[in-house]
Amino acid sequence: MNIRDCEIFIHLSECKSSSRTALHFQLSQPAIIKIISNIEHQLGKELFYKGIQQRKRNFELTQAGIIYKRFCESVIAQHFQCIQQLDELNGYKNEQLRIGIPPLGASIIGKYLVNLKLKFPHIKLNFTETSAAQIETQLLAKELDLGFLPYETHAPFLQREIYRSxxxxxxxxxxxxxxxxxxxxxxxxxxxxxxxxxxxxxxxxxxxxxxxxxxxxxxxxxxxxxxxxxxxxxxxxxxxxxxxxxxxxxxxxxxxxxxxxxxQWKLNMTWLEDNQNPVVSSWLNVVRL
CATH class of the missing domain: 3.40.190.290 (D-Maltodextrin-Binding Protein; domain 2)
Incomplete structure (x- = not known):
């Protein structure tokens, strides 16, 4: 098991589609199923319920799967924290990305932050957890570079939907x-x-x-x-x-x-059209639907 296996398992448990997970990680569906099977073999537990005739999976988590998902989320969070500490040890003069996160959404956004930090370790992330209305206000005042809003906005904002539930x-x-x-x-x-x-x-x-x-x-x-x-x-x-x-x-x-x-509940990544922070473009390269 490695960090990527944890990310694949979490993605599959949330989207419940091996084809979408395969597309997201640029792997084949058999490769995704093999990774999950290997994890189950190592743990000696089934993480997803079996479907009809014990063959087709419906990708609903078993109790063991729920416990393992929490473990994977913890591993990814600790990995991200380790990267931050190593950056500080190496004396990086980090560029900053100021992000506004609403109360509902922090756990969803975390996986995107991990991917961003892995690909761009020089970036320093600063978080503000506040209401959606306050995030919009701080974006307009250019006190935040990016925010996550559970609704659609118009000019002067641009948006990209990253999650729907x-x-x-x-x-x-x-x-x-x-x-x-x-x-x-x-x-x-x-x-x-x-x-x-x-x-x-x-x-x-x-x-x-x-x-x-x-x-x-x-x-x-x-x-x-x-x-x-x-x-x-x-x-x-x-x-x-x-x-x-x-x-x-x-x-x-x-x-x-x-x-x-x-x-339905949505999370839309939101930023100003005239945002000049070069880190924003780095984020856009990481975040995919």
Whole structure:
């Protein structure tokens, strides 16, 4: 196993397509499957559920796969940190790239930062985690070089969509519901809703989408702490609505309900048309859909 194997595994677990993963890494599909099979052989665990007749994969993570994905994300993050420390040891006079990241999106953006740093180790990355509205304001003031926004903008900005995800309702089911099919969104929306405090734009998208379908959920509170939010859901006091990457849990009493196709979450890389920072072009060479 190496860093590239970790990146391939994470990409496959998120896009759920060996062809798209092969295209992204410029490999063949059999090569992708062989890499995954080798990892499973080394671990002695299946990372993805088997499909029909135990042959075709559906690329849904097993419990072992969820644990291994967290491990891979940790390895990549530590590798990135190591590169930064080596740069400092070598006395680099780094050029800077100032990046604005919204509360929802840091874990998604991380893999792109790793690729950027690997290809351009001289670049110094400075991060600001703040609201989408504040990111847009700081871009206009040229206090940031790049930002990630969950909505589309117009001139004087340019944008590139880098990520798209379904939005899911996450709730705790009763014993009766565990043995039956998922509840409908109308049923779930009768429960109390808890939202992330610092994700106002995302919340607006969710509430508008629900309102257009005649649903007006009662909001019990908003919190900036994901742990508290998940504990409220686990207790059955409330349900929440989040992008899919934030709803993948092993807890058997958690259930998810997709709000696709009427609700999706996007991340758009955003920069000013007249941005003169040469590092921005380096970033654009790294980021691909």
């Amino acid at each position: 379904d939005i899911y309702a996450l709730y705790r089911s009763s014993q009766r519901e565990t043995e039956e099919q998922h509840l409908s969104m109308q049923d779930v929306s009768k429960k109390t809703l808890i939202l992330l405090k610092d994700a106002e734009n995302f919340n607006q998208i969710v509430l508008k989408g629900l309102a257009e379908r005649g649903m007006s959920p009662e909001i019990c509170c908003k919190t900036s702490q994901l742990d508290f939010l998940f504990s409220m859901v686990e207790s059955g006091v409330a349900y929440t609505i989040l992008p899919k990457p934030y709803t993948q849990f092993q807890h058997r009493q958690f259930k998810t309900l997709s709000l696709f196709p009427f609700l």
